[in-house]
Amino acid sequence: MSLSTYWLMPPRWSSCPKEDISSILNQAFTETDDTTNRTTGDNPYPGSPSSEGGIISLAIGPTDTHYDFTPTILVLASPIPANTTPDQALVDSAEALSHQVPGFRMLEDCPWPATPESAQLRTGIYIQGRVPITACQWAWIHSDGANDFLLTATATMTTPAFSNLNEDVLAIIMSLEVRNG
Numbered sequence: 001m002s003l004s005t006y007w008l009m010p011p012r013w014s015s016c017p018k019e020d021i022s023s024i025l026n027q028a029f030t031e032t033d034d035t036t037n038r039t040t041g042d043n044p045y046p047g048s049p050s051s052e053g054g055i056i057s058l059a060i061g062p063t064d065t066h067y068d069f070t071p072t073i074l075v076l077a078s079p080i081p082a083n084t085t086p087d088q089a090l091v092d093s094a095e096a097l098s099h100q101v102p103g104f105r106m107l108e109d110c111p112w113p114a115t116p117e118s119a120q121l122r123t124g125i126y127i128q129g130r131v132p133i134t135a136c137q138w139a140w141i142h143s144d145g146a147n148d149f150l151l152t153a154t155a156t157m158t159t160p161a162f163s164n165l166n167e168d169v170l171a172i173i174m175s176l177e178v179r180n181g
Contacts, residue, residue: 002180002181003056003077003142003144003149003178003179003180003181004056004057004178004179004181005056005057005075005176005177005178005179006175006176006177006179007057007059007172007175007176007177008171008172008175009059009172010168010171010172012061012062012168013059013060013061013062013168013172014059014060015057015058015059015060016057016058016059016060018057021055021057021058022055024058024060025055025058054076054077055074055075055076056075056076056077056151056178057074057075058072058073058074058075059072059073059172060072061073061157061165061168062165064157064158064160064161066158066160067130067131067158067160069131069133069157069158071155071156071157071158071161071165071169072155072156073153073154073155073169073172073173074152074153074154074156075151075152075153075176075178076151076152076154077142077149077150077151077178078093078149078150078151078152079147079148079149079150080141080147080148080149080150086141086148086150089141089148089150090120090139090140090141090150093139093150093152094106094109094120094122094139097122097124097135097137098124101124101126101135102126103126103127104124104125104126104135105124105125105126106122106123106124107123107124107125108121108122108123108124109121109122112138112140114174115173115174115175115176116138116140116151116153116173116176116178117140118140118141119138119139119140120138120139120140121136121137121138122135122136122137122138122139123135123136123137124137125159131158132158132159132160133156133157133158133159134156134157134158134159134162135154135155135156136154136155136169137152137153137154137155138152138153138154138173139151139152142178144180145180151178153173153176155169155172155173157169
């Protein structure tokens with residue numbers, strides 16, 4: 001089983017080829033004070049999507065040159081264990097977001113009334129080194145007929161760039177379709 005995405009990219013944004021995602025994420029998450037204590041088991045970006053889950057796609061936005069930070073939207077599939085209900089997986093994923101990102105402060109966790117259907121929207125802020133980050137995450141359940149997955153689309157950008165990029169991010173999310181491959 002494999003999952004794929006379809007989304008429309010506004011100007012200034014591009015969809016990263018799947019074969020480049022791993023190297024881009026490795027560059028983005030090079031060892032810093034924020035990441036030195038993580039173990040490989042803490043890695044929130046496992047390999048390619050399969051029945052075990054993983055990264056489905058990555059969108060890259062215009063670099064905030066003041067902070068040398070590139071905004072992204074990362075779509076991740078995580079299998080839901082047989083002993084976990086889809087509703088519980090959504091609740092657990094909100095807690096995981098708060099614990100996986102050092103210093104993350106959840107500002108909002110509410111139902112998302114548009115596409116993707118039945119999604120939760122989470123917003124929050126944190127500091128990565130000296131860079132103020134705003135994160136928006138959409139989380140929903142997807143089934144391929146045999147397995148249920150928790151899907152998350154997480155947009156990260158510098159907080160100062162948020163007002164210039166939020167319409168782009170919303171346009172991408174509203175066009176996002178995850179398909180069974």
